[in-house]
Amino acid sequence: MKVLIYWFRNDLRLSDNPAFTQACLAADSLLPVYIHQLSNNELNEYGFKRVSHHRQEFVRQSLDQLRRQLRGLGSDLLEYEGRPEVVLAELAKVMSAQAIYCEQIEAPQEIDQVAVLQDLGIEVNEFWQSSMLSPQDLPFDLEAMPDMFTQFRREVEAVKLRNAEPIPEPATCPPLPQSIDAIGDKALPSTSPPLVNTGYPGGEEAAMLHLKRYLELRFPDSYKQTRNQLMGQDFSSKFSLWLASGCISARVIASELAVYETQFGANEGTYWLWFELLWRDYFRFIHFKYGKKLYRAQGLSKQTTKPFDSLKYRQWTSGNTGQPLIDAGMHELERTGYLSNRLRQVVASYWIYDMDGDWRAGAAWFEAQLIDYDVYSNQGNWLYIAGRGTDPRGGRPFNVVKQMRDHDPHGVYQEHWR
Ligand SMILES: Cc1cc2nc3c(=O)[nH]c(=O)nc-3n(C[C@H](O)[C@H](O)[C@H](O)COP(=O)(O)OP(=O)(O)OC[C@H]3O[C@@H](n4cnc5c(N)ncnc54)[C@H](O)[C@@H]3O)c2cc1C
Structure with a gap:
């Protein structure tokens, strides 16, 4: 038995x-x-x-x-x-x-x-x-994978890898062990009252419905044009919410996207969605190569870290920096558990470069707040912006004034999340 x-x-x-x-x-x-x-x-x-x-x-x-x-x-x-x-x-x-x-x-x-x-x-x-591609299909060993994303992507594309094939759910499940009575009463009660309504329900069924709707309404076609927007439901896919808890796999999303391409034709938008899922894989695979080094203050670099300033940290986390776009972004993050990719980049850059903050403190705040918190993507993106990861170009500071001009020229976002 x-x-x-x-x-x-x-x-x-x-x-x-x-x-x-x-x-x-x-x-x-x-x-x-x-x-x-x-x-x-x-x-x-x-x-x-x-x-x-x-x-x-x-x-x-x-x-x-x-x-x-x-x-x-x-x-x-x-x-x-x-x-x-x-x-x-x-x-x-x-x-x-x-x-x-x-x-x-x-x-x-x-x-x-x-x-x-x-x-x-x-x-x-x-x-x-948890990745879209299987490590064994890659044209290199994970320990020797290219450090630069562009090189990684080129090598993946050169061997025409798209996604590993998903498998169906098991038709049957073995029964619970008979000895369950011995431990059953130590388990937590199975349901608790809802805390807040996030607008995006959790669970596999909700994930599949969301994917179906996103494809039926042909949002992939416009994804490339809209993905850097700050507000709205469908400017980006929101797949991350379900991917993070594993309510849906990246392989299922990618294979449905491939079906979509055969139905409606491949385009910039469908490619770009796949490309972003590849970034997700990249941050996963880089963990096999560098492991705990990615969690050091200096990351993979030789940079030092400035002393931690708790007052500045409170200003940033609570959205009280005095910089309207940053404050609006931090309010949205805390109130909803979500933030667009563009604003994640901008507020992270502001904390690191404008407020001299420790990137690990920023990453910890994101970890707490994000519904879609994913250890690999969070760590990878923070390291990338801080210039302490694998990117040879160094850090990625964003000019907030330019970002406001480009992405919120009439202050609509800032007003909404004031
Ligand atoms: C500082 C910082 C921290 C981040 N922390 C997380 C995190 O904890 N969890 C998380 O899932 N994403 C994180 N991201 C990446 C990205 O912001 C989110 O994946 C994206 O905004 C989620 O919204 P979406 O599903 O609509 O994305 P879309 O734009 O629709 O992208 C489709 C999918 O591609 C993947 N993807 C897109 N951009 C990235 C990226 N830069 N890195 C890795 N995967 C990406 C996601 O799985 C996403 O669901 C972070 C980005 C930054 C700059």
């Missing part, structure tokens, strides 16, 4: 989830679990919670939907709170589980969680599944 635990991490979906499918195939009985990290509610070194209510609510909705899907397959989802490695070790012991299956996350904290479990002698089977 093979008892396995499936640990949902940032992969809150059933379709195109190879790790979950493999667990279903390998188990006689399977316990699907999600662990709310205790550290998310603790104050970080800057004095605020690591996860804001916006993301908590989105994840809450995603989990509720995942539970419904699992129940439809005769299974369930059990939720716990704590340090994942501690909770999982206890569960594995009580359930006499032979192994834990989960997605692989190549970031320091997540790597450590798995290492602790393995040190305890627990078998952990990890599957890399």
Whole structure:
């Protein structure tokens, strides 16, 4: 009798989830679990919670939907709170589980969680599944991948890689282990009241509906022209919201985009959407090459960091810098959990270059606020703007006055988020 635990991490979906499918195939009985990290509610070194209510609510909705899907397959989802490695070790012991299956996350904290479990002698089977391309299809080893994005993209395009093929959701799911009674009462209650309405519901079903709508309304065609706008629903795809919690995979999005291209023809917009998803992959893959070095103050550079100024930090985070575009952007971020890519770049640049801020403090604020927080994309983009990543051109300071002129010439955005 093979008892396995499936640990949902940032992969809150059933379709195109190879790790979950493999667990279903390998188990006689399977316990699907999600662990709310205790550290998310603790104050970080800057004095605020690591996860804001916006993301908590989105994840809450995603989990509720995942539970419904699992129940439809005769299974369930059990939720716990704590340090994942501690909770999982206890569960594995009580359930006499032979192994834990989960997605692989190549970031320091997540790597450590798995290492602790393995040190305890627990078998952990990890599957890399969060990128659009499969690492084994790349024309280079990840450890030797090109540092520059342009070179990376050229080499990917030279071998005509578009996306790895997604897989369907498993038709059946093994039953819950009989020993469930021994641990069931320690699980958290399955639902909690909604906290806020973010306007974008979490969950796999909502993700698929959003993708369908985005394609049906032909938004990819205008994406290249609109992607740098600051306001509105469809100037950019908003896929990131669901990608971050894994409610949908990048492979599914890319393969639907390929179908769209065969139906309506490829164009600048469809290419550019793929191109942006490739940036997402790039920031993931670069973690295999540089790992923890990406988390140092100097990143990959030799630059030093100025002393941390908490007063300036409060001004920036609360949107009280006196610079109207920056303040409006920071208000939008805190009130909604989302910010356009252009404004993410501009407020990050302002913190680093105009306020002499430590990029890691900026990244920590984004981590807390963003619904679409993704460890690889957040770290990668902050390093890129700070000039401490792989980009040989150094940092990317933005001129705020020029940005206002180009993207908010009549102050509509600034007025809206005052
Ligand atoms: C300082 C900073 C921090 C960021 N932090 C995050 C983060 O935590 N999570 C996150 O998903 N994105 C992050 N981004 C990247 C980008 O801003 C968002 O992915 C994008 O704004 C999400 O909106 P969208 O889905 O409508 O994007 P679209 O413009 O529609 O792009 C389509 C998809 O491509 C990917 N993508 C687009 N731009 C980037 C990029 N620059 N880097 C990586 N992937 C990209 C995303 O998956 C996105 O969903 C950050 C950018 C900056 C400048």
